[in-house]
Amino acid sequence: MPDLKYVVVGGGIAGVTCAETLSLFAENATITLLSASPLIKTVTNLIQITPNIESFDVEEQPYKHVKEGHCKVQVIHTTVNSLCAQEKRLHLSDGKTLDYDQLCICTGGKPKLIAVDNPYVLGIRDTESVKEFQKKLKTAQRIVIVGNGGIATELVYELEGCEVIWAIKDKSISHTFVDAGAAEFFMAHLNKAKDNSPEGLSKRLKYTTNEECEVMMSDKKPVMGSALGPDWAAQLDIRGAQQMSHRVHVEHEVEVERVLSPDDLTLLGLKACSVDQGQDFTNWPVYVQLTNSKIYGCDIIVSATGVEPFTEVFLPGNNIDLAPDGGMKVNSKMETSEPHVYAAGDVCTACWDPSPYWQQMRLWSQARQMGCYAAKCMVAATKGENITLDFCFELFAHVTTFFNFKVILLGKFNAQNLSNDYEVLLRVTKGQEYVKAILHNNRLVGAILIGETDLEETFENLILNGLDLTAFKDNLLEPGIDVDDFFD
Numbered sequence: 001m002p003d004l005k006y007v008v009v010g011g012g013i014a015g016v017t018c019a020e021t022l023s024l025f026a027e028n029a030t031i032t033l034l035s036a037s038p039l040i041k042t043v044t045n046l047i048q049i050t051p052n053i054e055s056f057d058v059e060e061q062p063y064k065h066v067k068e069g070h071c072k073v074q075v076i077h078t079t080v081n082s083l084c085a086q087e088k089r090l091h092l093s094d095g096k097t098l099d100y101d102q103l104c105i106c107t108g109g110k111p112k113l114i115a116v117d118n119p120y121v122l123g124i125r126d127t128e129s130v131k132e133f134q135k136k137l138k139t140a141q142r143i144v145i146v147g148n149g150g151i152a153t154e155l156v157y158e159l160e161g162c163e164v165i166w167a168i169k170d171k172s173i174s175h176t177f178v179d180a181g182a183a184e185f186f187m188a189h190l191n192k193a194k195d196n197s198p199e200g201l202s203k204r205l206k207y208t209t210n211e212e213c214e215v216m217m218s219d220k221k222p223v224m225g226s227a228l229g230p231d232w233a234a235q236l237d238i239r240g241a242q243q244m245s246h247r248v249h250v251e252h253e254v255e256v257e258r259v260l261s262p263d264d265l266t267l268l269g270l271k272a273c274s275v276d277q278g279q280d281f282t283n284w285p286v287y288v289q290l291t292n293s294k295i296y297g298c299d300i301i302v303s304a305t306g307v308e309p310f311t312e313v314f315l316p317g318n319n320i321d322l323a324p325d326g327g328m329k330v331n332s333k334m335e336t337s338e339p340h341v342y343a344a345g346d347v348c349t350a351c352w353d354p355s356p357y358w359q360q361m362r363l364w365s366q367a368r369q370m371g372c373y374a375a376k377c378m379v380a381a382t383k384g385e386n387i388t389l390d391f392c393f394e395l396f397a398h399v400t401t402f403f404n405f406k407v408i409l410l411g412k413f414n415a416q417n418l419s420n421d422y423e424v425l426l427r428v429t430k431g432q433e434y435v436k437a438i439l440h441n442n443r444l445v446g447a448i449l450i451g452e453t454d455l456e457e458t459f460e461n462l463i464l465n466g467l468d469l470t471a472f473k474d475n476l477l478e479p480g481i482d483v484d485d486f487f488d
C-alpha cells in the first residue's frame with residue numbers, strides 16, 4: 001500500500017504542532033509541512049501548572065527543525081497559492097503542485113487594521129512587523145494605540161520613552177481579557193515604570209527570535225510570518241525618542257472616526273488638542289479624529305484591533321464555509337466543510353457545541369491544542385477510528401502576564417453568555433492580587449486570578465466537578481483559608 005500523504009500548511013504553532021503530532025501517531029505516511037515563513041515556532045520547557053494550564057517558552061527556529069516521531073516531516077519553504085479540493089491538490093508559488101490525502105490548513109491570521117495602505121498605521125503580528133514598528137518608534141514622541149485587547153495591554157506597559165494616547169471602545173482598559181474591577185486594579189500600574197529587574201523579567205515566559213526572517217509572498221497576497229507569542233515584547237527594545245518612562249493617557253469609549261494628514265487638518269480647518277485638552281500647536285505627520293471629536297496628532301498609530309483569519313487563497317473554487325468572524329468553520333473533528341480538509345489555530349472557527357466552560361479565543365495555547373487534536377483526528381479518520389473531543393476543550397484556561405502580574409483566566413471568566421444570572425465573589429488586595437469567582441446556580445463557572453493567588457488548581461477542579469458551593473461560598477475567598485480543606 002502506498003504511503004498516505006499528510007500535508008500541513010503554516011509554520012506557526014498550530015502547523016508545527018500538527019506536523020509533530022502526525023509524526024508521532026501516523027504510520028506509513030509522508031508528512032509535509034509547507035511554510036511561507038522560514039521560522040517555525042516550537043514550545044520548549046513546558047510546565048503543566050494545572051491539568052488545563054500550561055506555561056512554556058517559545059522559540060523560533062530555522063525551518064528545517066521539527067521534532068519527529070515515527071514518520072519523517074519534510075519541511076518546504078513555499079507559499080500555497082491555491083487549493084483544488086476536488087483533486088486534493090495544492091498549487092504552490094513556484095508553479096509546482098502537491099497532492100494530499102489529508103490536508104490541515106494552519107495559516108493563522110493577519111491584523112485587522114483600522115486603515116489599510118496608510119504608512120502611519122501599523123499592525124503587529126510577526127517579527128517583520130515588530131521590526132518596522134521599532135524602526136519608526138525610535139524617532140517617535142507620541143503614538144496612538146487603538147484597541148483594547150492583548151497587544152494594546154502589553155504595549156502600554158512595555159513601551160517607554162514615548163507619550164501614548166490609548167483609544168479604547170470600552171469603559172475600562174483591557175476589556176477583551178478582564179472586567180472593569182480588574183481594569184481598575186491595573187490602572188494603578190498604567191503609568192508606573194516597568195520592572196526591568198532580573199526578578200521582574202525572570203517571572204516572564206521566554207521568547208527568542210531568529211534575525212534571519214524572510215517571508216515568501218504569494219503571487220496573490222502578501223503572506224505574513226508566524227504570529228508572535230507570549231512575552232514577545234519583554235526582551236525587545238521598544239523605546240521612543242523621549243527621555244522618560246511612561247506617560248499613558250486613556251481615551252475611553254471612543255473609536256477612530258478618521259485618520260487625517262496635516263493637509264487634511266488645514267483644509268478642514270480643524271485643530272488638534274493636547275492631553276490636557278489645550279490646543280496642540282506641534283506639527284505631527286498624522287492625526288486621528290476620535291468619535292468624541294477630539295483630534296490628536298502623533299508619529300505612529302498602532303492598530304491593535306484584532307485578527308482576521310487568513311483564508312483567501314483556499315476559497316476560490318472550493319466549498320469551505322466561513323463563520324461570521326471570517327474563520328474556516330470546523331466541526332468537533334477539526335474538519336472543514338470540504339472532505340479531507342482540516343483547519344486549526346487562528347485560521348479556524350470552532351463550530352461544535354462547546355462545553356459550557358470553554359470558548360474560542362485566538363491564543364497561542366488554543367492554536368497548539370487545536371494543531372495537536374487536528375492531527376489525531378486526521379490519523380483516526382484514515383484508520384476509520386472514532387475520536388472524541390479532546391479534554392483540553394472542556395475548560396477555557398489562559399495564563400499570561402499583564403502589567404507584570406500573572407493573570408489566569410478560567411471558564412466563563414467574564415461571565416460570557418450568563419446575562420445577569422450570576423453571582424460574583426471578589427477578593428482584592430491593592431497592588432497584590434485580584435480574585436474574582438463567578439458562580440451560576442451556586443456552582444463555580446469562571447474566574448479571574450491576578451497575582452500569585454495559588455488558587456488555579458482548586459478553581460479548575462471546582463469548575464470541572466460542578467460542585468454545589470452553597471455551603472462554602474461565604475468562606476470560599478477568605479484569606480488564610482485553605483480552600484482544599486472544605487473538600488477533604
Ligand SMILES: Cc1cc2nc3c(=O)[nH]c(=O)nc-3n(C[C@H](O)[C@H](O)[C@H](O)COP(=O)(O)OP(=O)(O)OC[C@H]3O[C@@H](n4cnc5c(N)ncnc54)[C@H](O)[C@@H]3O)c2cc1C
Pocket residue numbers: 009010011012013014015034035036037078079080081106107108109124125126150151215218223224225226227228229230231232310313344345346347362363364365366367400
Ligand atoms: C504580538 C502578539 C502577541 C501575542 N501574545 C500572545 C500571548 O501572550 N499568549 C497567547 O496565548 N497568544 C498570544 N498571541 C496569539 C498567538 O500568537 C496566536 O494565536 C498563535 O500564534 C496563532 O498560531 P497559528 O499557528 O494559528 O498562526 P500563525 O502563527 O499566524 O502561523 C501561520 C503560518 O502560516 C503561514 N502561512 C500563511 N499563509 C500561507 C500560505 N498561503 N502558504 C504557506 N504558508 C502560509 C505563515 O507564514 C505562518 O507561518 C499573540 C499574538 C500576537 C500577534
Ligand SMILES: NC(=O)C1=CN([C@@H]2O[C@H](COP(=O)(O)OP(=O)(O)OC[C@H]3O[C@@H](n4cnc5c(N)ncnc54)[C@H](OP(=O)(O)O)[C@@H]3O)[C@@H](O)[C@H]2O)C=CC1
Pocket residue numbers: 114146147148149150151152154168169175176254255256303304305306307361362363400401
Ligand atoms: N497576553 C495575551 O494573551 C495576548 C494575546 N494576544 C492575541 O493576539 C491576537 C491579536 O491581538 P489584538 O490585536 O490585541 O486583538 P484582541 O482581539 O485581543 O483585541 C482587539 C481589540 O480591538 C478592539 N477593536 C476591534 N475593532 C476595533 C476598531 N475598529 N476600533 C477600535 N477598537 C477595535 C476590540 O474590541 P471588540 O472586542 O469590542 O471588538 C478589542 O478590544 C488576539 O487573538 C489576542 O488574543 C495578543 C497579545 C497578548
